[in-house]
Amino acid sequence: VPDATGLELLAQELREAQPDSVHDTEFFRGKAALHIEPAAIRATLEFLRDKGFAFLVSVHGLDYYPREPRLGVQYELLNMEAADRIAVKLRVATDDPRVESVTPRWPAADHQEREVYDMFGVIFEGHPDLRRILMPEDYEGFPQRRDFPTGGEPVLFTKDEADGRDYTA
Amino acid sequence: VTDLSEYRQQEESIDFSAREQTVAHPETGYEQELLTINFGPHHPATHGVLRLLVHLEGEVVRDLKPVIGYLHTGIEKTAEDKSYWKVIPVVERMDYLAYYFNAQAFCGAVETLVEVEVPKRAQYLRVIHLELNRIMSHLVWLGTSALDLGAISMFWYGFRERETILDLFEMSSGQRMHTRYFQVGGVIEDIPAGFEARVRAFCKEMPDRVEQYKALLAKNEIVLNRLRNVCPLSQEELLALGVTGPLLRAAGHPWDLRKAIPYSNYEDFDFKVPVGTVGDNYDRFFVRLAEINESVKIIEQALDGLPEGPFITEDRKVALPPRYELATSMEALIHHFKLVTEGFRVPPGEVYYAIESPRGELGCFVRSDGSSKPARVHVRDPSFVHMQAVAPMVKDAYIADLIATLACLDPIIGGVDR
Numbered sequence: 001v002p003d004a005t006g007l008e009l010l011a012q013e014l015r016e017a018q019p020d021s022v023h024d025t026e027f028f029r030g031k032a033a034l035h036i037e038p039a040a041i042r043a044t045l046e047f048l049r050d051k052g053f054a055f056l057v058s059v060h061g062l063d064y065y066p067r068e069p070r071l072g073v074q075y076e077l078l079n080m081e082a083a084d085r086i087a088v089k090l091r092v093a094t095d096d097p098r099v100e101s102v103t104p105r106w107p108a109a110d111h112q113e114r115e116v117y118d119m120f121g122v123i124f125e126g127h128p129d130l131r132r133i134l135m136p137e138d139y140e141g142f143p144q145r146r147d148f149p150t151g152g153e154p155v156l157f158t159k160d161e162a163d164g165r166d167y168t169a
Numbered sequence: 170v171t172d173l174s175e176y177r178q179q180e181e182s183i184d185f186s187a188r189e190q191t192v193a194h195p196e197t198g199y200e201q202e203l204l205t206i207n208f209g210p211h212h213p214a215t216h217g218v219l220r221l222l223v224h225l226e227g228e229v230v231r232d233l234k235p236v237i238g239y240l241h242t243g244i245e246k247t248a249e250d251k252s253y254w255k256v257i258p259v260v261e262r263m264d265y266l267a268y269y270f271n272a273q274a275f276c277g278a279v280e281t282l283v284e285v286e287v288p289k290r291a292q293y294l295r296v297i298h299l300e301l302n303r304i305m306s307h308l309v310w311l312g313t314s315a316l317d318l319g320a321i322s323m324f325w326y327g328f329r330e331r332e333t334i335l336d337l338f339e340m341s342s343g344q345r346m347h348t349r350y351f352q353v354g355g356v357i358e359d360i361p362a363g364f365e366a367r368v369r370a371f372c373k374e375m376p377d378r379v380e381q382y383k384a385l386l387a388k389n390e391i392v393l394n395r396l397r398n399v400c401p402l403s404q405e406e407l408l409a410l411g412v413t414g415p416l417l418r419a420a421g422h423p424w425d426l427r428k429a430i431p432y433s434n435y436e437d438f439d440f441k442v443p444v445g446t447v448g449d450n451y452d453r454f455f456v457r458l459a460e461i462n463e464s465v466k467i468i469e470q471a472l473d474g475l476p477e478g479p480f481i482t483e484d485r486k487v488a489l490p491p492r493y494e495l496a497t498s499m500e501a502l503i504h505h506f507k508l509v510t511e512g513f514r515v516p517p518g519e520v521y522y523a524i525e526s527p528r529g530e531l532g533c534f535v536r537s538d539g540s541s542k543p544a545r546v547h548v549r550d551p552s553f554v555h556m557q558a559v560a561p562m563v564k565d566a567y568i569a570d571l572i573a574t575l576a577c578l579d580p581i582i583g584g585v586d587r
Contacts, residue, residue: 029282058532062544083430085430108554133237136238
């Protein structure tokens with residue numbers, strides 16, 4: 001496990017290679033995480049790949065509403081030789097939620113980046129096929145955002161259709 | 170036209186001319202057309218509502234795109250609306266053949282956040298149920314896969330043993346599926362009298378049953394022709410695509426979280442990790458069959474070493490007090506009331522907890538904001554990630570092999586769509 005000191009050393013090395021890339025480090029419940037600048041995501045994952053964290057396990061989105069910048073994207077990396085994990089976390093604002101896609105180098109991220117786009121509206125630039133994946137393709141809104149209400153789904157009942165009424169929210 | 174949504178406008182502007190091109194065969198020079206068909210969403214071989222957009226050249230699959238989401242029920246969103254212990258039954262319903270695993274992944278993440286210690290007896294009881302669940306899941310896979318290859322009788326044999334396991338689940342928890350047996354801090358109830366004997370009887374019988382399955386399938390010429398050297402994928406490609414579990418082990422990579430990063434006391438048990446050699450459908454098939462036997466060994470060891478002690482944490486802030494205390498202890502009544510109405514509060518933080526499900530790495534990410542409801546629950550379901558590997562696996566294979574490969578991939582659409 002990169003322990004607290006190991007994580008600091010890793011972060012220091014990354015800072016030297018990529019100035020202004022690391023905002024913060026976090027060691028929580030025995031697990032290391034790097035908080036990074038969104039623009040540095042590819043360089044960071046590339047750097048960690050050279051350190052052995054070559055397997056991209058999971059990409060998941062978060063909404064830190066009401067805190068800004070609201071949206072978060074997290075990358076779970078696995079080092080299979082050392083049986084070791086590290087997380088890379090970044091935050092983007094809702095008015096310009098753009099992150100460089102890592103799919104061209106880590107094909108494992110393909111579906112998961114699409115899911116984050118689908119649920120949170122984070123746009124992954126350079127993703128080969130960024131479409132909605134779980135929600136219908138013509139769906140509007142990003143349902144996993146914290147300000148999207150549960151049951152906010154518009155439904156068309158046939159009884160309303162006869163009245164000339166449309167979808168009811 | 171102007172009031173069309175942005176997406177509809179995009180759709181109107183799609184140029185289909187590229188798909189209508191003809192392809193000349195390199196040797197014969199005959200022109201063949203690429204045919205795009207919908208495979209599913211309602212097709213018996215897709216094991217659920219999965220739709221594959223398949224581009225065929227004659228009978229050969231040239232390209233494929235999985236279209237998923239037909240079973241999306243917004244479980245992750247629902248979970249944000251419930252207190253932690255009420256989330257367990259909803260996450261259990263994601264991958265509906267591995268409900269103990271879903272519950273373990275979620276409970277493990279919450280336990281890490283709360284820093285509650287799970288008693289050893291509870292860990293062992295969890296292992297027994299997890300491994301029974303693994304056998305059950307593999308039996309459903311075995312039955313349905315054989316069915317896809319045209320062997321109907323295997324389906325009945327597989328479901329016969331599955332029934333025995335479901336009866337065991339009913340005995341320990343009162344439910345056959347989605348048992349809600351795992352709780353944050355342990356399990357809901359100790360196993361009843363007679364449970365151990367019945368599990369032992371099952372463990373004694375199961376290896377013979379596996380031999381019988383093998384007698385039916387392992388030397389069956391049709392099965393061998395349909396599986397051997399069909400749709401292999403190398404270790405490197407599988408790793409790049411994020412594939413774990415039996416699919417990765419079939420390609421020869423001995424990665425198993427139970428061995429590599431043990432959880433729930435798996436380090437106490439002696440078991441082997443079956444691996445394949447080339448990573449074709451044959452390896453995928455027999456790695457899973459071998460895993461059934463290893464699971465039986467783990468269950469027997471867990472029963473032998475089952476420690477005495479509490480089956481759930483004594484921490485009353487997290488776990489319900491025992492029923493008999495409610496009539497005599499005011500303290501217990503207050504704890505019970507607090508837990509049932511508000512639930513327990515979880516310290517703020519973010520945790521990712523991964524376990525080895527029958528299909529691969531099942532990870533649960535939980536973010537807590539300090540309240541009694543999770544701020545985000547995300548499950549990294551192996552089936553969802555493995556859907557990416559279908560296209561590289563079946564490229565340039567026959568459409569019949571697509572069926573066999575999809576069966577050997579073992580996707581559970583409930584887990585894919587969540």
